[in-house]
Amino acid sequence: MRSELQFDFLVDKAKNTLTIKREFAAGRQLVWDCYTKSELLDQWFAPKPLTTKTKSMNFSEGGHWHYAMVEPNGTEYWGWTSYETIVPIDYYTSQDAFCDEAGEINKELPSAKWRVSFLDKEENSLVETVVTYNSLEDLETVINMGMEDGMNATLEKLDELLLKLES
Template identity: 55%
Template sequence: MKPDLHYSFQADMQTSRLTIRREFDAPRDLVWDCYTWAELLDQWFAPEPFTAKTKSMAFEEGGHWHFAMVDPEGNEHWSRFDYETITPKDGYQARDAFSDPDGGINRDLPASTWDVTFEDASQRTLVQTVLTYETPEALQQVIDMGMQQGMEATLSGLDKLLAKLTGATAK
């Protein structure tokens, strides 16, 4: 049986910031690829029973990832990441927002800046994602929408994909 993987989810209402830390039982190069290649993101970046579907992606500074989370009935919930800075294998910063199917930002729902870093942690990889919202109310809104449960389920999906890619067995 695998040892427990480190996971934390902390909301700081004073700074409108959410910090998610998660270890993965895989090398950094592979975890990085899972976060930066559309073909791999589509296999894990949605909490079950949802699936992810990329419409377009250019993982480069000034590029974007436009995708939908698709529910079992086929309803699409669109989002857009706009990549601001990228340091290969170490991290990236992106602006995340809900969008329409054409990539237009939905200004009625909270947007955030994601600062995602990747670090070696022995034989594992530690990914830290810091999401910064414009206001504490925007942060509370995504928490109320189920962000914590959604992220836990989504990251578990990445565990399953990594196990498949490395030939290991997921917990």
């Protein structure tokens, strides 16, 4: 990540939320596409050295994204995102949970509501993600799982992809 790009990771334990603000050196439409198209998500949505593979995706209200983050040794960590509200290139809301390869939600791990907003910031874009957990315990679980470092590393991969797409 170029150091001049904004990255804020804010924890609000009173509201059980994480707010992640991240600036990208690209236009809002391209950044939106990278968040909403499986062929682009598969190129960046996992911290290095993990990769991502999509099993199924329907980016529409009521649709979902079923994907795995894959370690170099082949170990897979499955996730399920259910899309609720979509306002193209402005924001979307979703429910996010851990699951298995069949899409069965793991109720022992935290799930959360996400609101991902896309804003213009001069010639760049700013993505503001607010993640709301059901409890303080759930919030603390994901923080202890390394959410901040994982998000930072993942978003750096998006920086690299955007550079390739814009050149």
